[in-house]
Amino acid sequence: MSEQTTPTPGGPVLELRGVHVIHKTRTGGLFRPGTVHAVNDVDFTVARGETVGIVGESGCGKSTLARVLVGLQRPTKGTVLFHGEQMRYDATTRRKLGRGVSVVFQDPATALNPRMVVREQLMDPMRVHHIGTEAERLKRVSHLLELVGLPQSALDVLPRQISGGQRQRVAIARALALGPDVIVADEPTSALDVSVRAQVLNLLTDLKAELGTGMVFISHDISTVRYISDRMAVMNAGQIVETGPAEKLFNNPEHPYTRTLLGAVPSLL
Ligand SMILES: Nc1ncnc2c1ncn2[C@@H]1O[C@H](COP(=O)(O)OP(=O)(O)OP(=O)(O)O)[C@@H](O)[C@H]1O
Ligand SMILES: [Mg+2]
Numbered sequence: 001m002s003e004q005t006t007p008t009p010g011g012p013v014l015e016l017r018g019v020h021v022i023h024k025t026r027t028g029g030l031f032r033p034g035t036v037h038a039v040n041d042v043d044f045t046v047a048r049g050e051t052v053g054i055v056g057e058s059g060c061g062k063s064t065l066a067r068v069l070v071g072l073q074r075p076t077k078g079t080v081l082f083h084g085e086q087m088r089y090d091a092t093t094r095r096k097l098g099r100g101v102s103v104v105f106q107d108p109a110t111a112l113n114p115r116m117v118v119r120e121q122l123m124d125p126m127r128v129h130h131i132g133t134e135a136e137r138l139k140r141v142s143h144l145l146e147l148v149g150l151p152q153s154a155l156d157v158l159p160r161q162i163s164g165g166q167r168q169r170v171a172i173a174r175a176l177a178l179g180p181d182v183i184v185a186d187e188p189t190s191a192l193d194v195s196v197r198a199q200v201l202n203l204l205t206d207l208k209a210e211l212g213t214g215m216v217f218i219s220h221d222i223s224t225v226r227y228i229s230d231r232m233a234v235m236n237a238g239q240i241v242e243t244g245p246a247e248k249l250f251n252n253p254e255h256p257y258t259r260t261l262l263g264a265v266p267s268l269l
Contacts, residue, residue, distance in 0.1 A: 011084060012045035013100065013181040013214055014069055019044075019078035021064050038064040039075070040238035048181050051208055051215040053229030053246065055222045055261065061238040062218045066186045069216060071097045083181075099129055102175040106187040108167040111174065112159045118145075118170050119155040125177045144173040147210075148203060165196030172203065182214040189224065201228055222261045226250045234258045 021039040038061040046052045046069075054062055067073035068080060071087065071094060080087040082100065087093055105111050112121055122141040126132060132140065145154060148169040159167050168188065175183050185204065189197040205228055208215055219225050225232055226246050233243040234257060242255040253259050 012047045014046050015081040016042055016044040017079040019075045022076045037238050042240055046182055046214045046216050048214045049212045050230045051217055051228055053225035053232040054218045054235055055225040056235030057220055060235045063186055066184050066218055069184050070101050070103045099178045100181045102180040102183050104171055104175050104185040104188045107191050108171040111171040114159055117156050117158055122174055122177055148173045164192050168200050184216045186218045
């Protein structure tokens with residue numbers, strides 16, 4: 001099985017055009033429900049081989065945007081294109097999207113089934129998508145473990161029997177199982193012990209170089225985002241206020257909010 005499942009002629013894998021998401025909130029009355037404009041007129045693209053960082057403070061709409069990218073959240077307004085085709089929220093599109101775009105969340109425990117050993121966790125997506133024979137899948141699982149730097153002995157353990165950092169490695173291996181074009185990682189290191197954050201970040205960087213997978217890396221920490229990203233988008237109150245090459249944005253920020261974020265960051269990671 002090859003790492004790449006969908007041939008992309010260099011164009012964006014995912015593209016958002018004028019996307020808005022308005023959440024209804026539980027506050028507000030029955031006849032006047034409150035609303036939150038979580039994503040406000042966002043344009044965004046990500047292609048294979050590039051890492052695009054999204055940075056912004058808590059509540060600015062990063063996770064909502066991530067959910068739009070992976071097809072879990074339908075925009076209130078605007079267009080989502082997957083390989084140039086407008087996303088329809090039907091079973092066929094979901095299946096294609098499930099194979100081409102995977103997600104890594106902040107807390108690996110939520111991504112993994114607590115009662116399944118690592119081997120089964122990694123076999124599962126391939127079984128669901130009817131990929132390979134059982135023997136081929138097993139071989140792939142063993143390769144995935146190698147890719148994320150875990151020993152083969154990890155195959156027989158349950159998620160709770162390994163550390164948080166190792167669990168996140170398993171979640172990343174699972175995200176890679178189908179050879180996605182893009183991985184959307186929403187605060188993938190925030191729940192981890194400081195000592196293993198750098199290891200997981202380095203793993204993601206290595207994988208990007210090795211597999212050519214595109215990545216959307218989301219964090220509230222501008223230094224972490226800069227470390228891993230080629231391009232960066234700064235989000236504030238649902239809008240992307242500044243975007244550009246990571247180095248330029250970091251060294252020469254134009255928007256006052258980007259400067260504020262830079263000023264507020266004490267250290268790396
Ligand atoms: N399902 C939902 N229903 C109602 N409001 C929501 C929902 N999801 C998010 N919101 C609201 O939308 C806004 C953006 O939330 P979101 O989770 O996207 O922010 P975030 O940038 O990921 O924050 P954090 O850094 O804390 O993870 C917040 O005001 C949040 O309360
Ligand atoms: Mg979030």
